Amino acid sequence: MSAKGKDCGNHGKIRQRRLRAFCACFLIFNFILLVTILLVWAILQPTKPKFILQDATVYAFNVTNPNLLTSSFQVTLSSRNPNDKVGVYYDKLDVYAVYRNQQITLRTEIPPTYQGHKDINVWSPYIYGNSVPVSPNNAESLLQDQSSGAVMLLIKADGRVRWKVGSFISGKYHLYVRCPAYITFGTRSTGIVVGNNAIKYQLVQQCSVSV
Numbered sequence: 696m697s698a699k700g701k702d703c704g705n706h707g708k709i710r711q712r713r714l715r716a717f718c719a720c721f722l723i724f725n726f727i728l729l730v731t732i733l734l735v736w737a738i739l740q741p742t743k744p745k746f747i748l749q750d751a752t753v754y755a756f757n758v759t760n761p762n763l764l765t766s767s768f769q770v771t772l773s774s775r776n777p778n779d780k781v782g783v784y785y786d787k788l789d790v791y792a793v794y795r796n797q798q799i800t801l802r803t804e805i806p807p808t809y810q811g812h813k814d815i816n817v818w819s820p821y822i823y824g825n826s827v828p829v830s831p832n833n834a835e836s837l838l839q840d841q842s843s844g845a846v847m848l849l850i851k852a853d854g855r856v857r858w859k860v861g862s863f864i865s866g867k868y869h870l871y872v873r874c875p876a877y878i879t880f881g882t883r884s885t886g887i888v889v890g891n892n893a894i895k896y897q898l899v900q901q902c903s904v905s906v
Contacts, residue, residue: 743904743905744776744810746774748902752770753896761834762831764829765824766823766827768800768823773815776815782812783810784807784859789802789803790804794837794849797833799829803822844880852874855869855870870905871905873903
């Protein structure tokens, strides 16, 4: 074999060794970075946000025809970030009302926002549904509830959040918020009349939150 052929073989082996060394360094760096992030995450122990349903204003809540429900609400939700070193990005958050496991309003989207350490955000979205078909059983239950003067609704907020620790931002996590809303009617009403056919209920109800 000529000297030129030997040189080419040596250069090839050198390139392979350099490539293997580069790959090894790259893997070690990523491993150290991942372990560091996990350690920081474990030390900080981010806590899920705390939600409260502060109030609900009812503009319409009528069963007609006989399985169609028309409803219109404005609800006030507050969210508190209990973490002192972790921020929260709300990338998507939809609010809607549910009665006996059946959605009765359209989803109203809250604009994306960032929540800093220990910050509190307050949203007051309108949620409504016009002539929404409900199951016969639910329609019958609604009529009975209205006759008795009280109905239990569930105000839900579903979305996606990300956590921010320093310059690190996590991937997206699903957020599920469930807020019971006890609405009273007629002589049992605990609401305050705030306009034509509008009644406001001060609820201050703690919500269940899962991430």
